[in-house]
């Protein structure tokens with residue numbers, strides 16, 4: 492505020508004004524008697540106000556019933572706790588009680604529905620970030636709600652939220668699928684990979700190790716950990732110390748971090764290395780998904796070939812096969828041995844490839860889509876850029892077959908037919924998710 496310049500000022504030497512003494516004594520007496528009257532009136536007025544306050548006062552409601560907001564997420568309160576407990580309640584006596592992180596994601600949605608369908612108790616957790624269209628995540632959430640799965644809107648980095656969830660529900664298992672996915676996006680936003688795949692994972696493991704009982708953990712690693720490995724098919728025993736992207740490096744870091752928590756705290760941990768998972772309700776950032784969108788729009792798609800002119804291929808794996816692998820891993824997971832942050836004995840530590848063991852060149856993927864969509868794609872063939880991609884992936888799945896009973900059954904053409912059917916139904920309808928039956 493600007494100070495006014497012409498304000499009257501007080502005298503610079505106050506002692507210059509001398510009052511008359513006799514007048515002063517008389518005046519003091521008058522002031523004294525009017526003072527006592529004033530004091531009496533003010534006391535009476537104050538007493539009246541206090542009386543009024545006590546007669547009309549009602550205490551505010553206890554703060555525990557109000558929902559809490561943490562980092563933009565809303566959770567807490569007795570109604571919220573009821574939803575959490577109800578969702579996590581098993582309907583089968585032999586069922587698990589599972590916390591699924593990344594539940595509104597592609598794999599998370601399918602796994603949550605499969606668990607709920609067979610009688611397990613399932614609670615979802617998802618931060619609904621904007622890496623790809625959050626409307627698709629919200630549509631998946633509606634699907635989950637209809638099946639009786641509540642998805643908590645929150646982040647795995649929120650330690651208070653995780654603690655609260657473990658206080659409310661004694662989870663037997665955690666299916667950890669929340670992650671920053673995508674190989675090429677890591678060059679644009681490296682921090683998001685460290686935030687979710689490293690810091691978030693550690694935060695989750697901290698909550699699991701302190702929980703009593705400790706849950707068994709099954710989590711999503713990636714085929715990308717094989718990086719520049721050229722020995723095919725990729726076996727769990729092969730080297731994984733040559734990642735080709737930061738994404739792969741954070742997944743590899745996750746595997747090492749998991750080992751340390753298994754070793755120190757007796758947490759039972761299983762890593763599943765997924766191989767390019769696709770299917771209905773999939774991820775719009777993946778090639779099969781945006782190729783479909785662009786082919787239908789008549790937009791040119793870029794098909795990568797290897798720098799020496801050879802094909803680039805992937806061991807594309809259909810979502811239903813992946814779900815069977817996830818359930819097999821949960822069902823064969825042994826209990827964690829520690830409790831409340833203390834190790835009592837050694838615990839199970841496993842790593843499995845979940846692939847289709849049948850790699851397909853990306854050019855074949857495009858040809859299948861063209862057939863299914865009945866549209867000839869506008870294609871531009873370019874050498875694969877050096878932004879994290881690898882030339883090929885191919886899973887050896889004998890270990891998963893032996894220990895989990897894993898046996899993929901869906902070939903790429905059959906799986907893409909199911910995907911295209913879903914895609915056309917979902918995106919051609921205004922109230923899309925309601926119309927989808929699968």
Ligand SMILES: O=C(O)[C@H]1O[C@H](OP(=O)(O)OP(=O)(O)OC[C@H]2O[C@@H](n3ccc(=O)[nH]c3=O)[C@H](O)[C@@H]2O)[C@H](O)[C@@H](O)[C@@H]1O
Nearest residue numbers: 672673713714715765766767777778793794795803853880
């Ligand atoms: O299984 C895995 O390890 C990984 O699979 C996918 O990664 P990616 O196989 O690279 O899947 P897409 O991004 O869908 O790419 C599939 C193929 O299409 C090729 N591609 C991609 C984009 C493009 O414009 N053109 C193109 O030919 C890629 O080179 C790749 O060979 C997922 O995005 C990862 O999150 C996951 O961890």
